[in-house]
Amino acid sequence: MDVSPLVWGLTIVGIIGLLAFDxxxxxxxxxxxxxxxxxxxxxxxxxxxxxxxLGLLWFGGGQMGSEYFAGYITEKALSVDNLFVFLIIMASFRVPREDQQKVLLFGIVFALIARTGFILLGAALIKEFSWIFYLFGLILLLTAGNLLKGEDEDDDAANNFIIRAAKKLFHTSDRYDGDKLFTMENGKRVMTPMLLVMVAIGGTDILFALDSIPAIFGLTQNTFIVFTATAFSLMGLRQLFFLIDGLLDRLIYLSYGLAAILAFIGVKLILHALHENNLPFINDGEHVPVVEVSIGVSLSVILGVLLVTVLASLVSPAGKAHSVVANARRTAVAYLDEQHTADPVERERLYQALVHGHEQMMQLDEKYRAPALEDEKLMTLIDRARVAHSEALSRGEVPPPTHTQH
Structure with a gap:
C-alpha cells in the first residue's frame, strides 16, 4: 500500500503535536x-x-498492520532496555529529579530526528543496494552477541568523546541552575551540566539507532511503517521511565530476550538477503532458494520471547533480590545527594522508599540477604541516610512521617 503525502503530513503533524503537548x-x-x-x-x-x-490494519490490510505491530513491539522493547543507560547517565550527571523529564523529552526528540535520518538513509540504501541486508543482519548478530556478553555500560556512559571535548572547548559549570542550559559564573557565561547531559543522552541515542533501525528494517521495508513504529515506540518513553524506574533492575533476563530477538531478526535479514542476492561471489550472483520467515512467525517469536523473558524475570528469586538491593542502593544515594531534589515531599518519599527497601532486604532468603548485609558500602549508605533524615527532621526540613517506621 502506497501512503499518500497527505497521510504522511497528517501523521508528522500529529506526532509533533503530541511532543508539543507533552x-x-x-x-x-x-x-x-x-x-x-x-x-x-x-x-x-x-x-x-x-x-x-488498528487503523493501519483496517485501511492497509493484515500485512501492513502486522508489520507495524511487530516493529512497534520490537522498538518498544529496545527502548525499555535503553532506559537502563539513561538511568546511568542521569545518575552520573546527578540530574535533579525535577528536571529529569526535560532531559528525557529532549532525548526523545533528538532520537526521533536522528532515527528519521537513519530511516531515510536506510530506505535509500535498500532501494539501491539489496546487499545492505547482509550488513544489517551482521550488525544485529553482533549486537545480540554483545548483549549476551553482558557488557558493563556504566564505565564510560556519561563521559564519551563528545562530553570530554565539550568540557575542554567550552567553559562548563559543575552546578545546575534550575533547568537552564547556560548560567553566569564569576561574570562569565558558562554551560551547565544540563546541556552536557542532554548531549550525552543525544549521543547515546545515535548509538541506539545503529541496532534499532536495522532491527525494524528486518521486519518491514515500508518506510511509513518503519517511521511510525519507531516514533510511537519513543512516545511515552518519558512517562515509562518514571513508571518502571524501580522495576528496571528486576528485569534481569531482558538483555537475553533482546539478544534472542535481535539474533532472530538478524538471521531473517540474512535469509532475505540471500533470497534477493545479486552479489557475484555468492551463488554466481543468482538468488539463493532459502526459506523466508513470514511476518506472522516474526510477530509470534517476538511476543513469545518477550513474554517468557519478562515472566522469568518477575518470578525469579534472584531477580527480586537484585531489584531490592539495587533499589535500596540507588534510593540511599539519591537521598544523600542534595542536588537530586530540593522538594521536601520528594525527599521524604525517597526516605520512606529506602525504609521499605531495607525491610524488603531483611525479608530476602538467607543466600540473598547475607551478601547484601555484608556489603559495607551499601550498609554505610543506609546508615548515613538514616542519620541525615533524623537531622533533617529535627531541623524541620522534611515533613514528619505519616505512618510508623520500622
Missing amino acids: FFFHVRQAHVPTLREAAIWSAIYVGIAIVFG
Missing part, C-alpha cells in the same frame, strides 16, 4: 511526576499507538 503541559513546569500520572500517560501513549496500528 512539553507545554507536563515538562515545562519542572516537577517530579507521581506514579499515577506516569501510569495514566504511559497507558494513553500505548493506547494511541495501538489505535494507530
